[in-house]
Amino acid sequence: MLKSITMFTDGSCLGNPGPGGYGILIRYKNYEKTFSSGFYLTTNNRMELMGVIKGIEQIKESCSITIITDSQYVKKGVSIWLDNWKKKNWKTVKNKTIKNIDLWINLNKILKFHFVQWIWVNSHNGHLENEKCDLLAKKSAKKPLFIDYGYINTKKYKTI
Template identity: 60%
Template sequence: MLKIVKMFTDGSCLGNPGAGGYAVILRYKLNEKILTRGFYLTTNNRMELMAVISGLEILKQPCFVKITTDSLYVKKGVIDWMPTWKKQKWKTSKKTSVKNIDLWLRINNALKRHSVEWFWIKAHVGHWENERCDLIARKSAKNPSINDNYYENYIF
């Protein structure tokens, strides 16, 4: 039987592009773990993806993961767009490369290990864990520690 893990995620960007951060709250029974990181130059969508990726990749064994996010980009990306992208060899309907392909490939790989249920919530409406993630992600964005090398190389 798979362990049930609750995951709450958020990404933040000060400017878009700009300094960014993500936050993840993982909860298993009464245990809670917070993951966060700040980047010097990135985008909000990349931080939303990194939050989910970080949470999934840190799990040491396959789990049933209940992911709560305020990002329709991530939720729709995984549920609605990724199946088509994979059939089209990671190309959009316009035959262009999928944006943030490096992270979509990581999330695709991470999802293979787990059973996932997605929950979307509106941002900034008082959802306790989402508000906590938002505060932590913004704090990390204000104190970046690493470069988002893919983004910098992609843009420049």
């Protein structure tokens, strides 16, 4: 039987694009752990995706994971758009390369190891764990540590 884990994630950007961060809270039985990190130049959608990816990467064995997110982009991306993107070689209906392709390919790869249920919640609506992740994400965005090379590459900027 798979371990059952609950994960709450949020992403934030101070300007879009601008400095951003993600916040994660992982709960297993009575244990909780939080993670967050910030980036100098990124977008809100990239931070929402990054939060989910970095959270799943913390789980070292195959598990049943319930992911709670306030991102319609992530929820719809996984549950509605992902299969079609893969069939169309990561292209949109209009035959354009999808935004944030690097993160979507990474997320698709790591999802295969887990059974994942997705739950969307309204942001800034008093959901305790979502608010906690939001605070972690905003705090990290204010003190960025990393450069989001995926954002730079997808926007055709010259990398450092």
